[in-house]
Amino acid sequence: GENVEQHPSTLSVQEGDSAVIKCTYSDSASNYFPWYKQELGKGPQLIIDIRSNVGEKKDQRIAVTLNKTAKHFSLHITETQPEDSAVYFCAASDPGGFKTIFGAGTRLFVKA
């Protein structure tokens, strides 16, 4: 079945540095790739997403890139701030939205 692998599981950066989280997926039919941020005691919050007809999308300090040939996509956070500390999940979804598979998550620590 569909599988999404996410790396690294833990990432620690200094405030102001960049953070990169990478995901690979197995189902070539996947065409929607959202990223979620989950803070302690809260549900996942959608922060950015990308569909397969584009290779890159940016929203202020966060950006996502997609390489459909290699079946991998990445989240880039620039100028990290302590409030960026959270668990980040990538996900891949089939065209009909029938199944969304989540990665195992990356715990990001931003040190002040």
Added chain:
Amino acid sequence: EAGVVQSPRYKIIEKKQPVAFWCNPISGHNTLYWYLQNLGQGPELLIRYENEEAVDDSQLPKDRFSAERLKGVDSTLKIQPAELGDSAVYLCASSLVPSGEQYFGPGTRLTVT
């Protein structure tokens, strides 16, 4: 606009007892999802509704789990009887359309002792 509402936020029960979780999706969202999130892992789909119809319940352990979505709005997820391994966070999410963005509620943290 109110987000996805879930209750209770926390629940502690003894094994073999029943438990129920309630979800109110974002107004107008026809698609509703129940996910299971174990500690340190990503959410895993239990069941997906399109209006009041359960269109994907392949991952729902039907011997002890049941769900309903009356009138295509609120939904309830039930476990009877609960087992120790059911301890997890149960998340509800909704989307406007099946292929659209999913919005999650805060979850219910279940502890089975």
